[in-house]
Amino acid sequence: MITTPRHAYAHARPAVAVDMVIIAMGEGGLELLLIKRGEPPHRGRWALPGGFVRVRDDGDQGEDLDAAAARELREETGLALRDVYLQQLRAFGRPGRDPRGRVISIAYFALVPGDRLVVRSGSDAADARWVGLERVGRLAFDHNEIVAFAVAELERRVQYDPRVAASLVPAAFTKGELRRVVEVLSGAAQDASNFNKRFARMLEDGLVVALGRQRTAAGPGRPAELFRFA
Amino acid sequence: MITTPRHAYAHARPAVAVDMVIIAMGEGGLELLLIKRGEPPHRGRWALPGGFVRVRDDGDQGEDLDAAAARELREETGLALRDVYLQQLRAFGRPGRDPRGRVISIAYFALVPGDRLVVRSGSDAADARWVGLERVGRLAFDHNEIVAFAVAELERRVQYDPRVAASLVPAAFTKGELRRVVEVLSGAAQDASNFNKRFARMLEDGLVVALGRQRTAAGPGRPAELFRFA
DNA sequence: CCAAAAGTGTTAACAGTACACCCATGC
DNA sequence: GCATGGGTGTACTGTTAACACTTTTGG
Numbered sequence: 001m002i003t004t005p006r007h008a009y010a011h012a013r014p015a016v017a018v019d020m021v022i023i024a025m026g027e028g029g030l031e032l033l034l035i036k037r038g039e040p041p042h043r044g045r046w047a048l049p050g051g052f053v054r055v056r057d058d059g060d061q062g063e064d065l066d067a068a069a070a071r072e073l074r075e076e077t078g079l080a081l082r083d084v085y086l087q088q089l090r091a092f093g094r095p096g097r098d099p100r101g102r103v104i105s106i107a108y109f110a111l112v113p114g115d116r117l118v119v120r121s122g123s124d125a126a127d128a129r130w131v132g133l134e135r136v137g138r139l140a141f142d143h144n145e146i147v148a149f150a151v152a153e154l155e156r157r158v159q160y161d162p163r164v165a166a167s168l169v170p171a172a173f174t175k176g177e178l179r180r181v182v183e184v185l186s187g188a189a190q191d192a193s194n195f196n197k198r199f200a201r202m203l204e205d206g207l208v209v210a211l212g213r214q215r216t217a218a219g220p221g222r223p224a225e226l227f228r229f230a
Numbered sequence: 231m232i233t234t235p236r237h238a239y240a241h242a243r244p245a246v247a248v249d250m251v252i253i254a255m256g257e258g259g260l261e262l263l264l265i266k267r268g269e270p271p272h273r274g275r276w277a278l279p280g281g282f283v284r285v286r287d288d289g290d291q292g293e294d295l296d297a298a299a300a301r302e303l304r305e306e307t308g309l310a311l312r313d314v315y316l317q318q319l320r321a322f323g324r325p326g327r328d329p330r331g332r333v334i335s336i337a338y339f340a341l342v343p344g345d346r347l348v349v350r351s352g353s354d355a356a357d358a359r360w361v362g363l364e365r366v367g368r369l370a371f372d373h374n375e376i377v378a379f380a381v382a383e384l385e386r387r388v389q390y391d392p393r394v395a396a397s398l399v400p401a402a403f404t405k406g407e408l409r410r411v412v413e414v415l416s417g418a419a420q421d422a423s424n425f426n427k428r429f430a431r432m433l434e435d436g437l438v439v440a441l442g443r444q445r446t447a448a449g450p451g452r453p454a455e456l457f458r459f460a
Numbered sequence: 461c462c463a464a465a466a467g468t469g470t471t472a473a474c475a476g477t478a479c480a481c482c483c484a485t486g487c
Numbered sequence: 488g489c490a491t492g493g494g495t496g497t498a499c500t501g502t503t504a505a506c507a508c509t510t511t512t513g514g
Contacts, residue, residue: 011282062244091318093246094295095292102291104246193496220484222492405467406466449514451464
């Protein structure tokens with residue numbers, strides 16, 4: 001229970017946090033970064049990384065919401081903003097979602113280029129790891145609801161925002177790599193030929209640029225052309 | 231300046247409000263419900279309707295965010311939820327957006343079936359009226375930014391969510407009325423024949439239902455069939 | 461009859477789909 | 488050679504877009 005002093009004026013205030021849905025493309029599909037809670041409530045349960053927004057009421061009113069999200073992301077993954085698709089999802093504020101007191105969470109989602117990141121355990125986290133989206137069990141608080149909303153948004157946004165697929169792929173990528181990301185996100189197999197036709201339009205529109213280099217062959221098969229997003 | 235007592239524990243809390251972007255279809259196009267502020271800050275300036283979320287830290291933690299938005303909507307327009315497309319947009323929380331202290335606003339948008347509503351002036355509003363979206367001047371706080379975001383969302387959501395157009399049209403409507411709404415939202419003229427073909431698919435899919443009645447002719451021209459959304 | 465609004469039909473262009481085929485590389 | 492992944496071509500289909508046309512009403 002968060003103990004809150006009575007306020008001197010009319011309305012009480014909630015605590016405001018950011019919760020991060022950090023998603024990367026792993027071997028078997030999409031993976032979600034979770035922390036194991038080291039403190040109550042829900043000690044020992046997996047949860048989304050996050051933390052309270054730093055605010056004040058005087059001249060400097062504290063950090064922006066986006067800045068708080070960027071700070072949490074940096075603390076957990078060490079990633080800087082420029083590599084990451086970081087967007088606000090929406091606020092979750094159902095009464096009772098946190099037993100300590102009224103907490104309103106601004107959910108963000110971050111799409112990062114790979115899951116091979118140094119994951120740091122924050123102060124209140126006993127452990128941190130990447131978990132396949134299908135293997136996410138029952139999380140702390142209302143975090144399952146937040147993840148479900150984020151995944152639905154992801155599947156929707158990939159349709160009209162090329163930055164989504166761009167953020168889940170390495171800086172230099174092949175058409176095959178991008179195709180596999182789209183296959184995972186859309187949940188449907190993409191015909192290679194038809195995908196290439198869509199890709200050709202993206203090239204014409206200047207959305208992607210050919211690098212003129214080729215991927216050094218890792219196994220059998222013809223080496224692929226490399227591209228980057230503009 | 232909101233005077234805030236020091237908190238007994240680590241982090242300070244922001245005030246949390248809901249701001250309502252209430253949009254209706256008027257004669258000349260989309261109209262936005264604005265109130266004239268009767269209190270400082272920004273006294274006398276037009277602003278979005280809104281108010282603080284009622285929260286507590288004990289067993290009953292107060293009202294849900296959606297409930298706060300529905301309450302504000304009811305207070306301003308007298309409309310109940312079932313007639314209205316009421317959806318959260320996102321949180322706006324830039325430091326300095328409210329000179330009184332740190333305030334985080336959860337923006338909602340509400341699409342209502344018509345602009346001929348009894349608009350009530352709330353406690354801190356000197357006046358309230360519908361303003362054409364093109365005629366919205368400089369608003370209080372960061373409300374221009376919120377409106378811009380809402381309009382962009384509106385134009386995007388009308389593409390894939392039929393409830394958007396449905397909410398801006400009367401309960402019983404003609405194909406022509408729906409077509410004019412889509413024309414305003416998309417900003418492009420809709421060919422009547424092609425629009426009818428899309429509408430025919432909506433009928434097949436059971437999204438709209440023919441009422442079997444006709445609009446009593448208001449002027450010259452053939453009377454139109456009436457429909458309703460399912 | 462005429463203007464205005466509703467409603468129908470026809471055609472060409474475009475985008476999406478399915479599927480067959482060729483190319484370069486490691487083993 | 489052959490399996491594997493990259494890359495190309497073609498025919499079919501459904502959707503969209505443009506535009507000409509007919510129908511029903513008020514004046």
